[in-house]
Amino acid sequence: METKEISQAVIGRLPRYLRYLGDLKDDGVERVSSQELSELMNVTASQIRQDFNNFGGFGQQGYGYNVEYLYEEISKILGLDHRHNFIIIGAGNLGRALGNYLNFERRGFIFKGMFDKNPKLVGDDVRGVKVMSIDGLEEFLQENDIDIAVLTIPKTSAVDIVNVLVDNGIRAIWNFAHVDLNVPEGILVENVHLSDSLMKLSYNINCKEQRSE
Amino acid sequence: METKEISQAVIGRLPRYLRYLGDLKDDGVERVSSQELSELMNVTASQIRQDFNNFGGFGQQGYGYNVEYLYEEISKILGLDHRHNFIIIGAGNLGRALGNYLNFERRGFIFKGMFDKNPKLVGDDVRGVKVMSIDGLEEFLQENDIDIAVLTIPKTSAVDIVNVLVDNGIRAIWNFAHVDLNVPEGILVENVHLSDSLMKLSYNINCKEQRSE
Numbered sequence: 001m002e003t004k005e006i007s008q009a010v011i012g013r014l015p016r017y018l019r020y021l022g023d024l025k026d027d028g029v030e031r032v033s034s035q036e037l038s039e040l041m042n043v044t045a046s047q048i049r050q051d052f053n054n055f056g057g058f059g060q061q062g063y064g065y066n067v068e069y070l071y072e073e074i075s076k077i078l079g080l081d082h083r084h085n086f087i088i089i090g091a092g093n094l095g096r097a098l099g100n101y102l103n104f105e106r107r108g109f110i111f112k113g114m115f116d117k118n119p120k121l122v123g124d125d126v127r128g129v130k131v132m133s134i135d136g137l138e139e140f141l142q143e144n145d146i147d148i149a150v151l152t153i154p155k156t157s158a159v160d161i162v163n164v165l166v167d168n169g170i171r172a173i174w175n176f177a178h179v180d181l182n183v184p185e186g187i188l189v190e191n192v193h194l195s196d197s198l199m200k201l202s203y204n205i206n207c208k209e210q211r212s213e
Numbered sequence: 214m215e216t217k218e219i220s221q222a223v224i225g226r227l228p229r230y231l232r233y234l235g236d237l238k239d240d241g242v243e244r245v246s247s248q249e250l251s252e253l254m255n256v257t258a259s260q261i262r263q264d265f266n267n268f269g270g271f272g273q274q275g276y277g278y279n280v281e282y283l284y285e286e287i288s289k290i291l292g293l294d295h296r297h298n299f300i301i302i303g304a305g306n307l308g309r310a311l312g313n314y315l316n317f318e319r320r321g322f323i324f325k326g327m328f329d330k331n332p333k334l335v336g337d338d339v340r341g342v343k344v345m346s347i348d349g350l351e352e353f354l355q356e357n358d359i360d361i362a363v364l365t366i367p368k369t370s371a372v373d374i375v376n377v378l379v380d381n382g383i384r385a386i387w388n389f390a391h392v393d394l395n396v397p398e399g400i401l402v403e404n405v406h407l408s409d410s411l412m413k414l415s416y417n418i419n420c421k422e423q424r425s426e
Contacts (some may be wrong), residue, residue, distance in 0.1 A: 011416050015409035019391070042393075078412045079419025093310035100306060103391070103408055109415070147418060172418050174411060178232070178316070180255075188421070190414040194405065195316055196228035198387060199291045201403040202322070203224050205360060205385050206292025208401070 006054050013051055014074055016041065021071040033064040083108050085145060086174075089161055090152035091116035091124060091131045094176060098150055099126040109148070113140055117157070134161075141168035148172045155179035219267050226264055227287055229254065234284040246277040296321050298358060299387075302374055303365035304329035304337060304344045307389060311363055312339040322361070326353055330370070350374075354381035361385045368392035 020041055024032055034052075038045035052058050055077060058070050075081060086104075088095045091114050098104075099111055114126055117134040124131040132140065140146075141164075149170045151158050158177035165173065172188040175181055181189050233254055237245055247265075251258035265271050268290060271283050288294060299317075301308045304327050311317075312324055327339055330347040337344040345353065353359075354377075362383045364371050371390035378386065385401040388394055394402050 097306035
């Protein structure tokens with residue numbers, strides 16, 4: 001499959017398609033047209049067809065899409081048919097929230113370890129995983145096959161930890177620390193900057209207030 | 214100020230500018246050129262100038278930007294010079310993580326209340342705010358001036374709660390529930406779909422593996 005030229009914007013929309021298709025599947029719907037999907041998802045049917053054409057179109061437009069097939073194909077494109085082992089660095093509330101999120105496991109993301117530098121948190125149980133000391137991170141990475149590290153620690157610690165992660169084979173980082181990480185080429189980083197999202201909301205509130213004055 | 218035609222893509226980049234300018238300010242830097250900012254932030258200088266031109270340009274390019282001034286102006290554009298009171302619906306780990314995040318308060322987001330339907334959590338203290346029963350939400354909203362509701366509850370509950378929120382004057386929702394909310398026109402919603410972000414990472418891992426095979 002040729003996937004190199006697909007824009008991150010298209011990729012960013014695939015999980016949303018998957019979510020709606022999952023709901024349709026749960027409701028027992030077997031076929032859906034781009035028009036029906038368009039109304040459900042509040043995007044144009046032409047956008048949907050364009051997005052799907054990046055991956056060969058997924059079947060004949062006139063007959064609608066087979067929901068189950070489309071769901072499976074998009075899952076595969078997203079790599080959800082592979083298992084991905086992940087660890088969480090930071091055993092605070094955010095780390096625990098992510099560790100407890102069962103939905104990740106259903107998507108093939110397997111929670112394998114949790115680390116913190118605070119000795120008081122070491123030994124805590126988060127969904128069957130014991131919090132370990134950050135001092136044991138390097139050894140753990142060498143002995144286990146971990147794909148993804150989730151960073152839920154302050155930005156100053158994040159910068160140091162990234163080096164340990166990269167030196168020990170981590171290829172993908174899901175970063176919640178409020179900093180842009182410098183990583184070697186080939187290491188994937190997906191940022192979730194929560195403050196940025198809140199500020200975007202604040203901008204739009206402010207903008208609306210000015211318009212209504 | 215004319216703000217109507219500015220794209221959400223530009224708005225989405227402003228918090229990142231603010232983050233870098235805040236660091237420069239903390240380091241005592243007084244002026245910065247678009248070229249220097251470009252190298253720091255790993256975006257083109259032309260992108261920076263284009264983004265800033267949406268707001269009048271913020272000063273003369275040849276002399277560089279005044280860091281303090283630029284920081285303050287972008288803060289104002291983002292509405293961070295206003296106070297925004299917020300409540301959190303859902304006193305689980307994610308809700309607690311957001312309630313405990315002090316940085317929000319520094320940006321003018323004031324944590325005013327937290328609600329949960331689980332009676333065992335009612336009365337818990339999260340950074341000085343006592344968790345209240347969801348049954349008291351309506352009365353609380355009528356008696357307090359709340360701008361933003363943060364939803365950290367499952368998608369089935371989120372749909373019902375949104376009606377209560379909207380009927381009682383909430384104008385902005387920061388939504389972490391894994392569902393697209395149906396809200397009346399004029400109500401702002403900013404979604405943080407964590408699974409979607411993780412799947413995007415998974416896609417890129419998968420894609421890289423295929424290329425290296």
